[in-house]
Amino acid sequence: MSRVAEILHVGTCEIGLDAEGFLIDSDQWFPEVAELVADRDGIELEADHWWLIEFVQAYHARYGNPPLMRVVVAAWRERHGEGSSRDLYRLFPDGPVRLACKYGGLPKPDWCI
Amino acid sequence: MQAPTDDNSIVLVGSAPLSGTAAETVDEASRALRECTGEVVVFFHGNGVDHAMPGYSDQWVGLSGDSRLRLEVCSAAWQRRHSHTLLAPFVISSLVRFWHRLATGYRIAGRGTHAPEESSLADPWVVRIDSVPSEPDSRERLEMVLAGVSLDLPITLVFTGEGRQHLVGGWGRQWRQLVDFDLARVHVLGDGDLESELPVEVLDEEGLERLTAGARGVLVL
Numbered sequence: 001m002s003r004v005a006e007i008l009h010v011g012t013c014e015i016g017l018d019a020e021g022f023l024i025d026s027d028q029w030f031p032e033v034a035e036l037v038a039d040r041d042g043i044e045l046e047a048d049h050w051w052l053i054e055f056v057q058a059y060h061a062r063y064g065n066p067p068l069m070r071v072v073v074a075a076w077r078e079r080h081g082e083g084s085s086r087d088l089y090r091l092f093p094d095g096p097v098r099l100a101c102k103y104g105g106l107p108k109p110d111w112c113i
Numbered sequence: 114m115q116a117p118t119d120d121n122s123i124v125l126v127g128s129a130p131l132s133g134t135a136a137e138t139v140d141e142a143s144r145a146l147r148e149c150t151g152e153v154v155v156f157f158h159g160n161g162v163d164h165a166m167p168g169y170s171d172q173w174v175g176l177s178g179d180s181r182l183r184l185e186v187c188s189a190a191w192q193r194r195h196s197h198t199l200l201a202p203f204v205i206s207s208l209v210r211f212w213h214r215l216a217t218g219y220r221i222a223g224r225g226t227h228a229p230e231e232s233s234l235a236d237p238w239v240v241r242i243d244s245v246p247s248e249p250d251s252r253e254r255l256e257m258v259l260a261g262v263s264l265d266l267p268i269t270l271v272f273t274g275e276g277r278q279h280l281v282g283g284w285g286r287q288w289r290q291l292v293d294f295d296l297a298r299v300h301v302l303g304d305g306d307l308e309s310e311l312p313v314e315v316l317d318e319e320g321l322e323r324l325t326a327g328a329r330g331v332l333v334l
Contacts, residue, residue: 059290062286062289062290063286063287063289063290064252064286064287065252065255065256065259065287065290067290067294068259068262068263068296069263070262070263070265070296071290071294071296074294110189110192110193111189111208111256111259111260112187112188112189112207112208112209112256112260113207113208113209113256113259113260113263
């Protein structure tokens with residue numbers, strides 16, 4: 001398990017983050033945590049951001065790992081009728097799935113895919 | 114003079130150093146160096162990354178005198194098991210790079226593998242899983258498959274023998290994504306009495322033979 005590098009104060013809650021801003025304990029997540037962590041990265045979460053975060057959270061809960069980009073792109077197309085990975089990178093330029101994990105309180109993906 | 118590089122091979126090592134099949138892998142790499150005129154990549158993944166540990170690496174280091182040999186270690190599997198830096202001649206690599214090599218023409222060499230003389234890009238890679246599940250090895254086998262499908266490669270998975278247990282109970286949850294999102298075809302070898310919730314196609318030995326014969330290559334995990 002990662003070590004706590006920082007404590008984030010959200011209301012009366014103290015949230016432990018690792019050195020890259022991922023939650024140490026997923027159970028501490030709630031929507032305001034996502035907003036605050038994203039805001040620190042200069043991102044204001046809007047409807048499509050939330051769709052992506054919730055999609056990745058649901059996938060992780062069902063299968064135990066985050067989705068592949070091709071899975072997210074297919075779901076995005078189902079939602080919008082068209083689109084590509086470029087649309088997802090517009091939401092989260094530093095890695096759509098990785099950042100959806102970060103803001104969604106999920107562990108940092110540790111695989112080399 | 115360096116040999117032409119269009120005849121390259123890759124040897125996959127997923128077994129821990131002291132396991133039954135591990136001893137064969139050095140021989141397989143030696144054979145590949147003799148028979149292949151290009152580069153020979155040995156890719157260590159899962160429990161196989163421990164071959165790069167001091168105490169287990171001597172035979173590999175001995176082979177590395179041949180400049181055509183590359184000893185590549187899966188970065189994720191290494192970092193999950195070890196906090197220290199990988200030592201030369203081993204180098205960090207990735208599952209995606211492994212598949213990219215296969216997709217660009219590297220031949221698979223080694224235990225139970227099959228590389229037909231002729232195949233087309235549309236032919237599937239067959240991944241055969243025949244060993245009992247354990248953590249983190251089971252998840253890493255899935256990651257191997259996910260890395261291939263992330264490159265849009267056609268992959269057909271066959272669970273055989275003790276490997277069928279990967280589809281039962283909690284183990285089956287992670288593999289289900291392959292079926293739910295049509296990422297790979299999933300088969301099981303046997304009589305269909307497997308207590309799995311996954312909608313998998315049951316194969317008999319003849320069906321497996323047909324599948325293997327029509328594959329672009331077969332990997333055994």
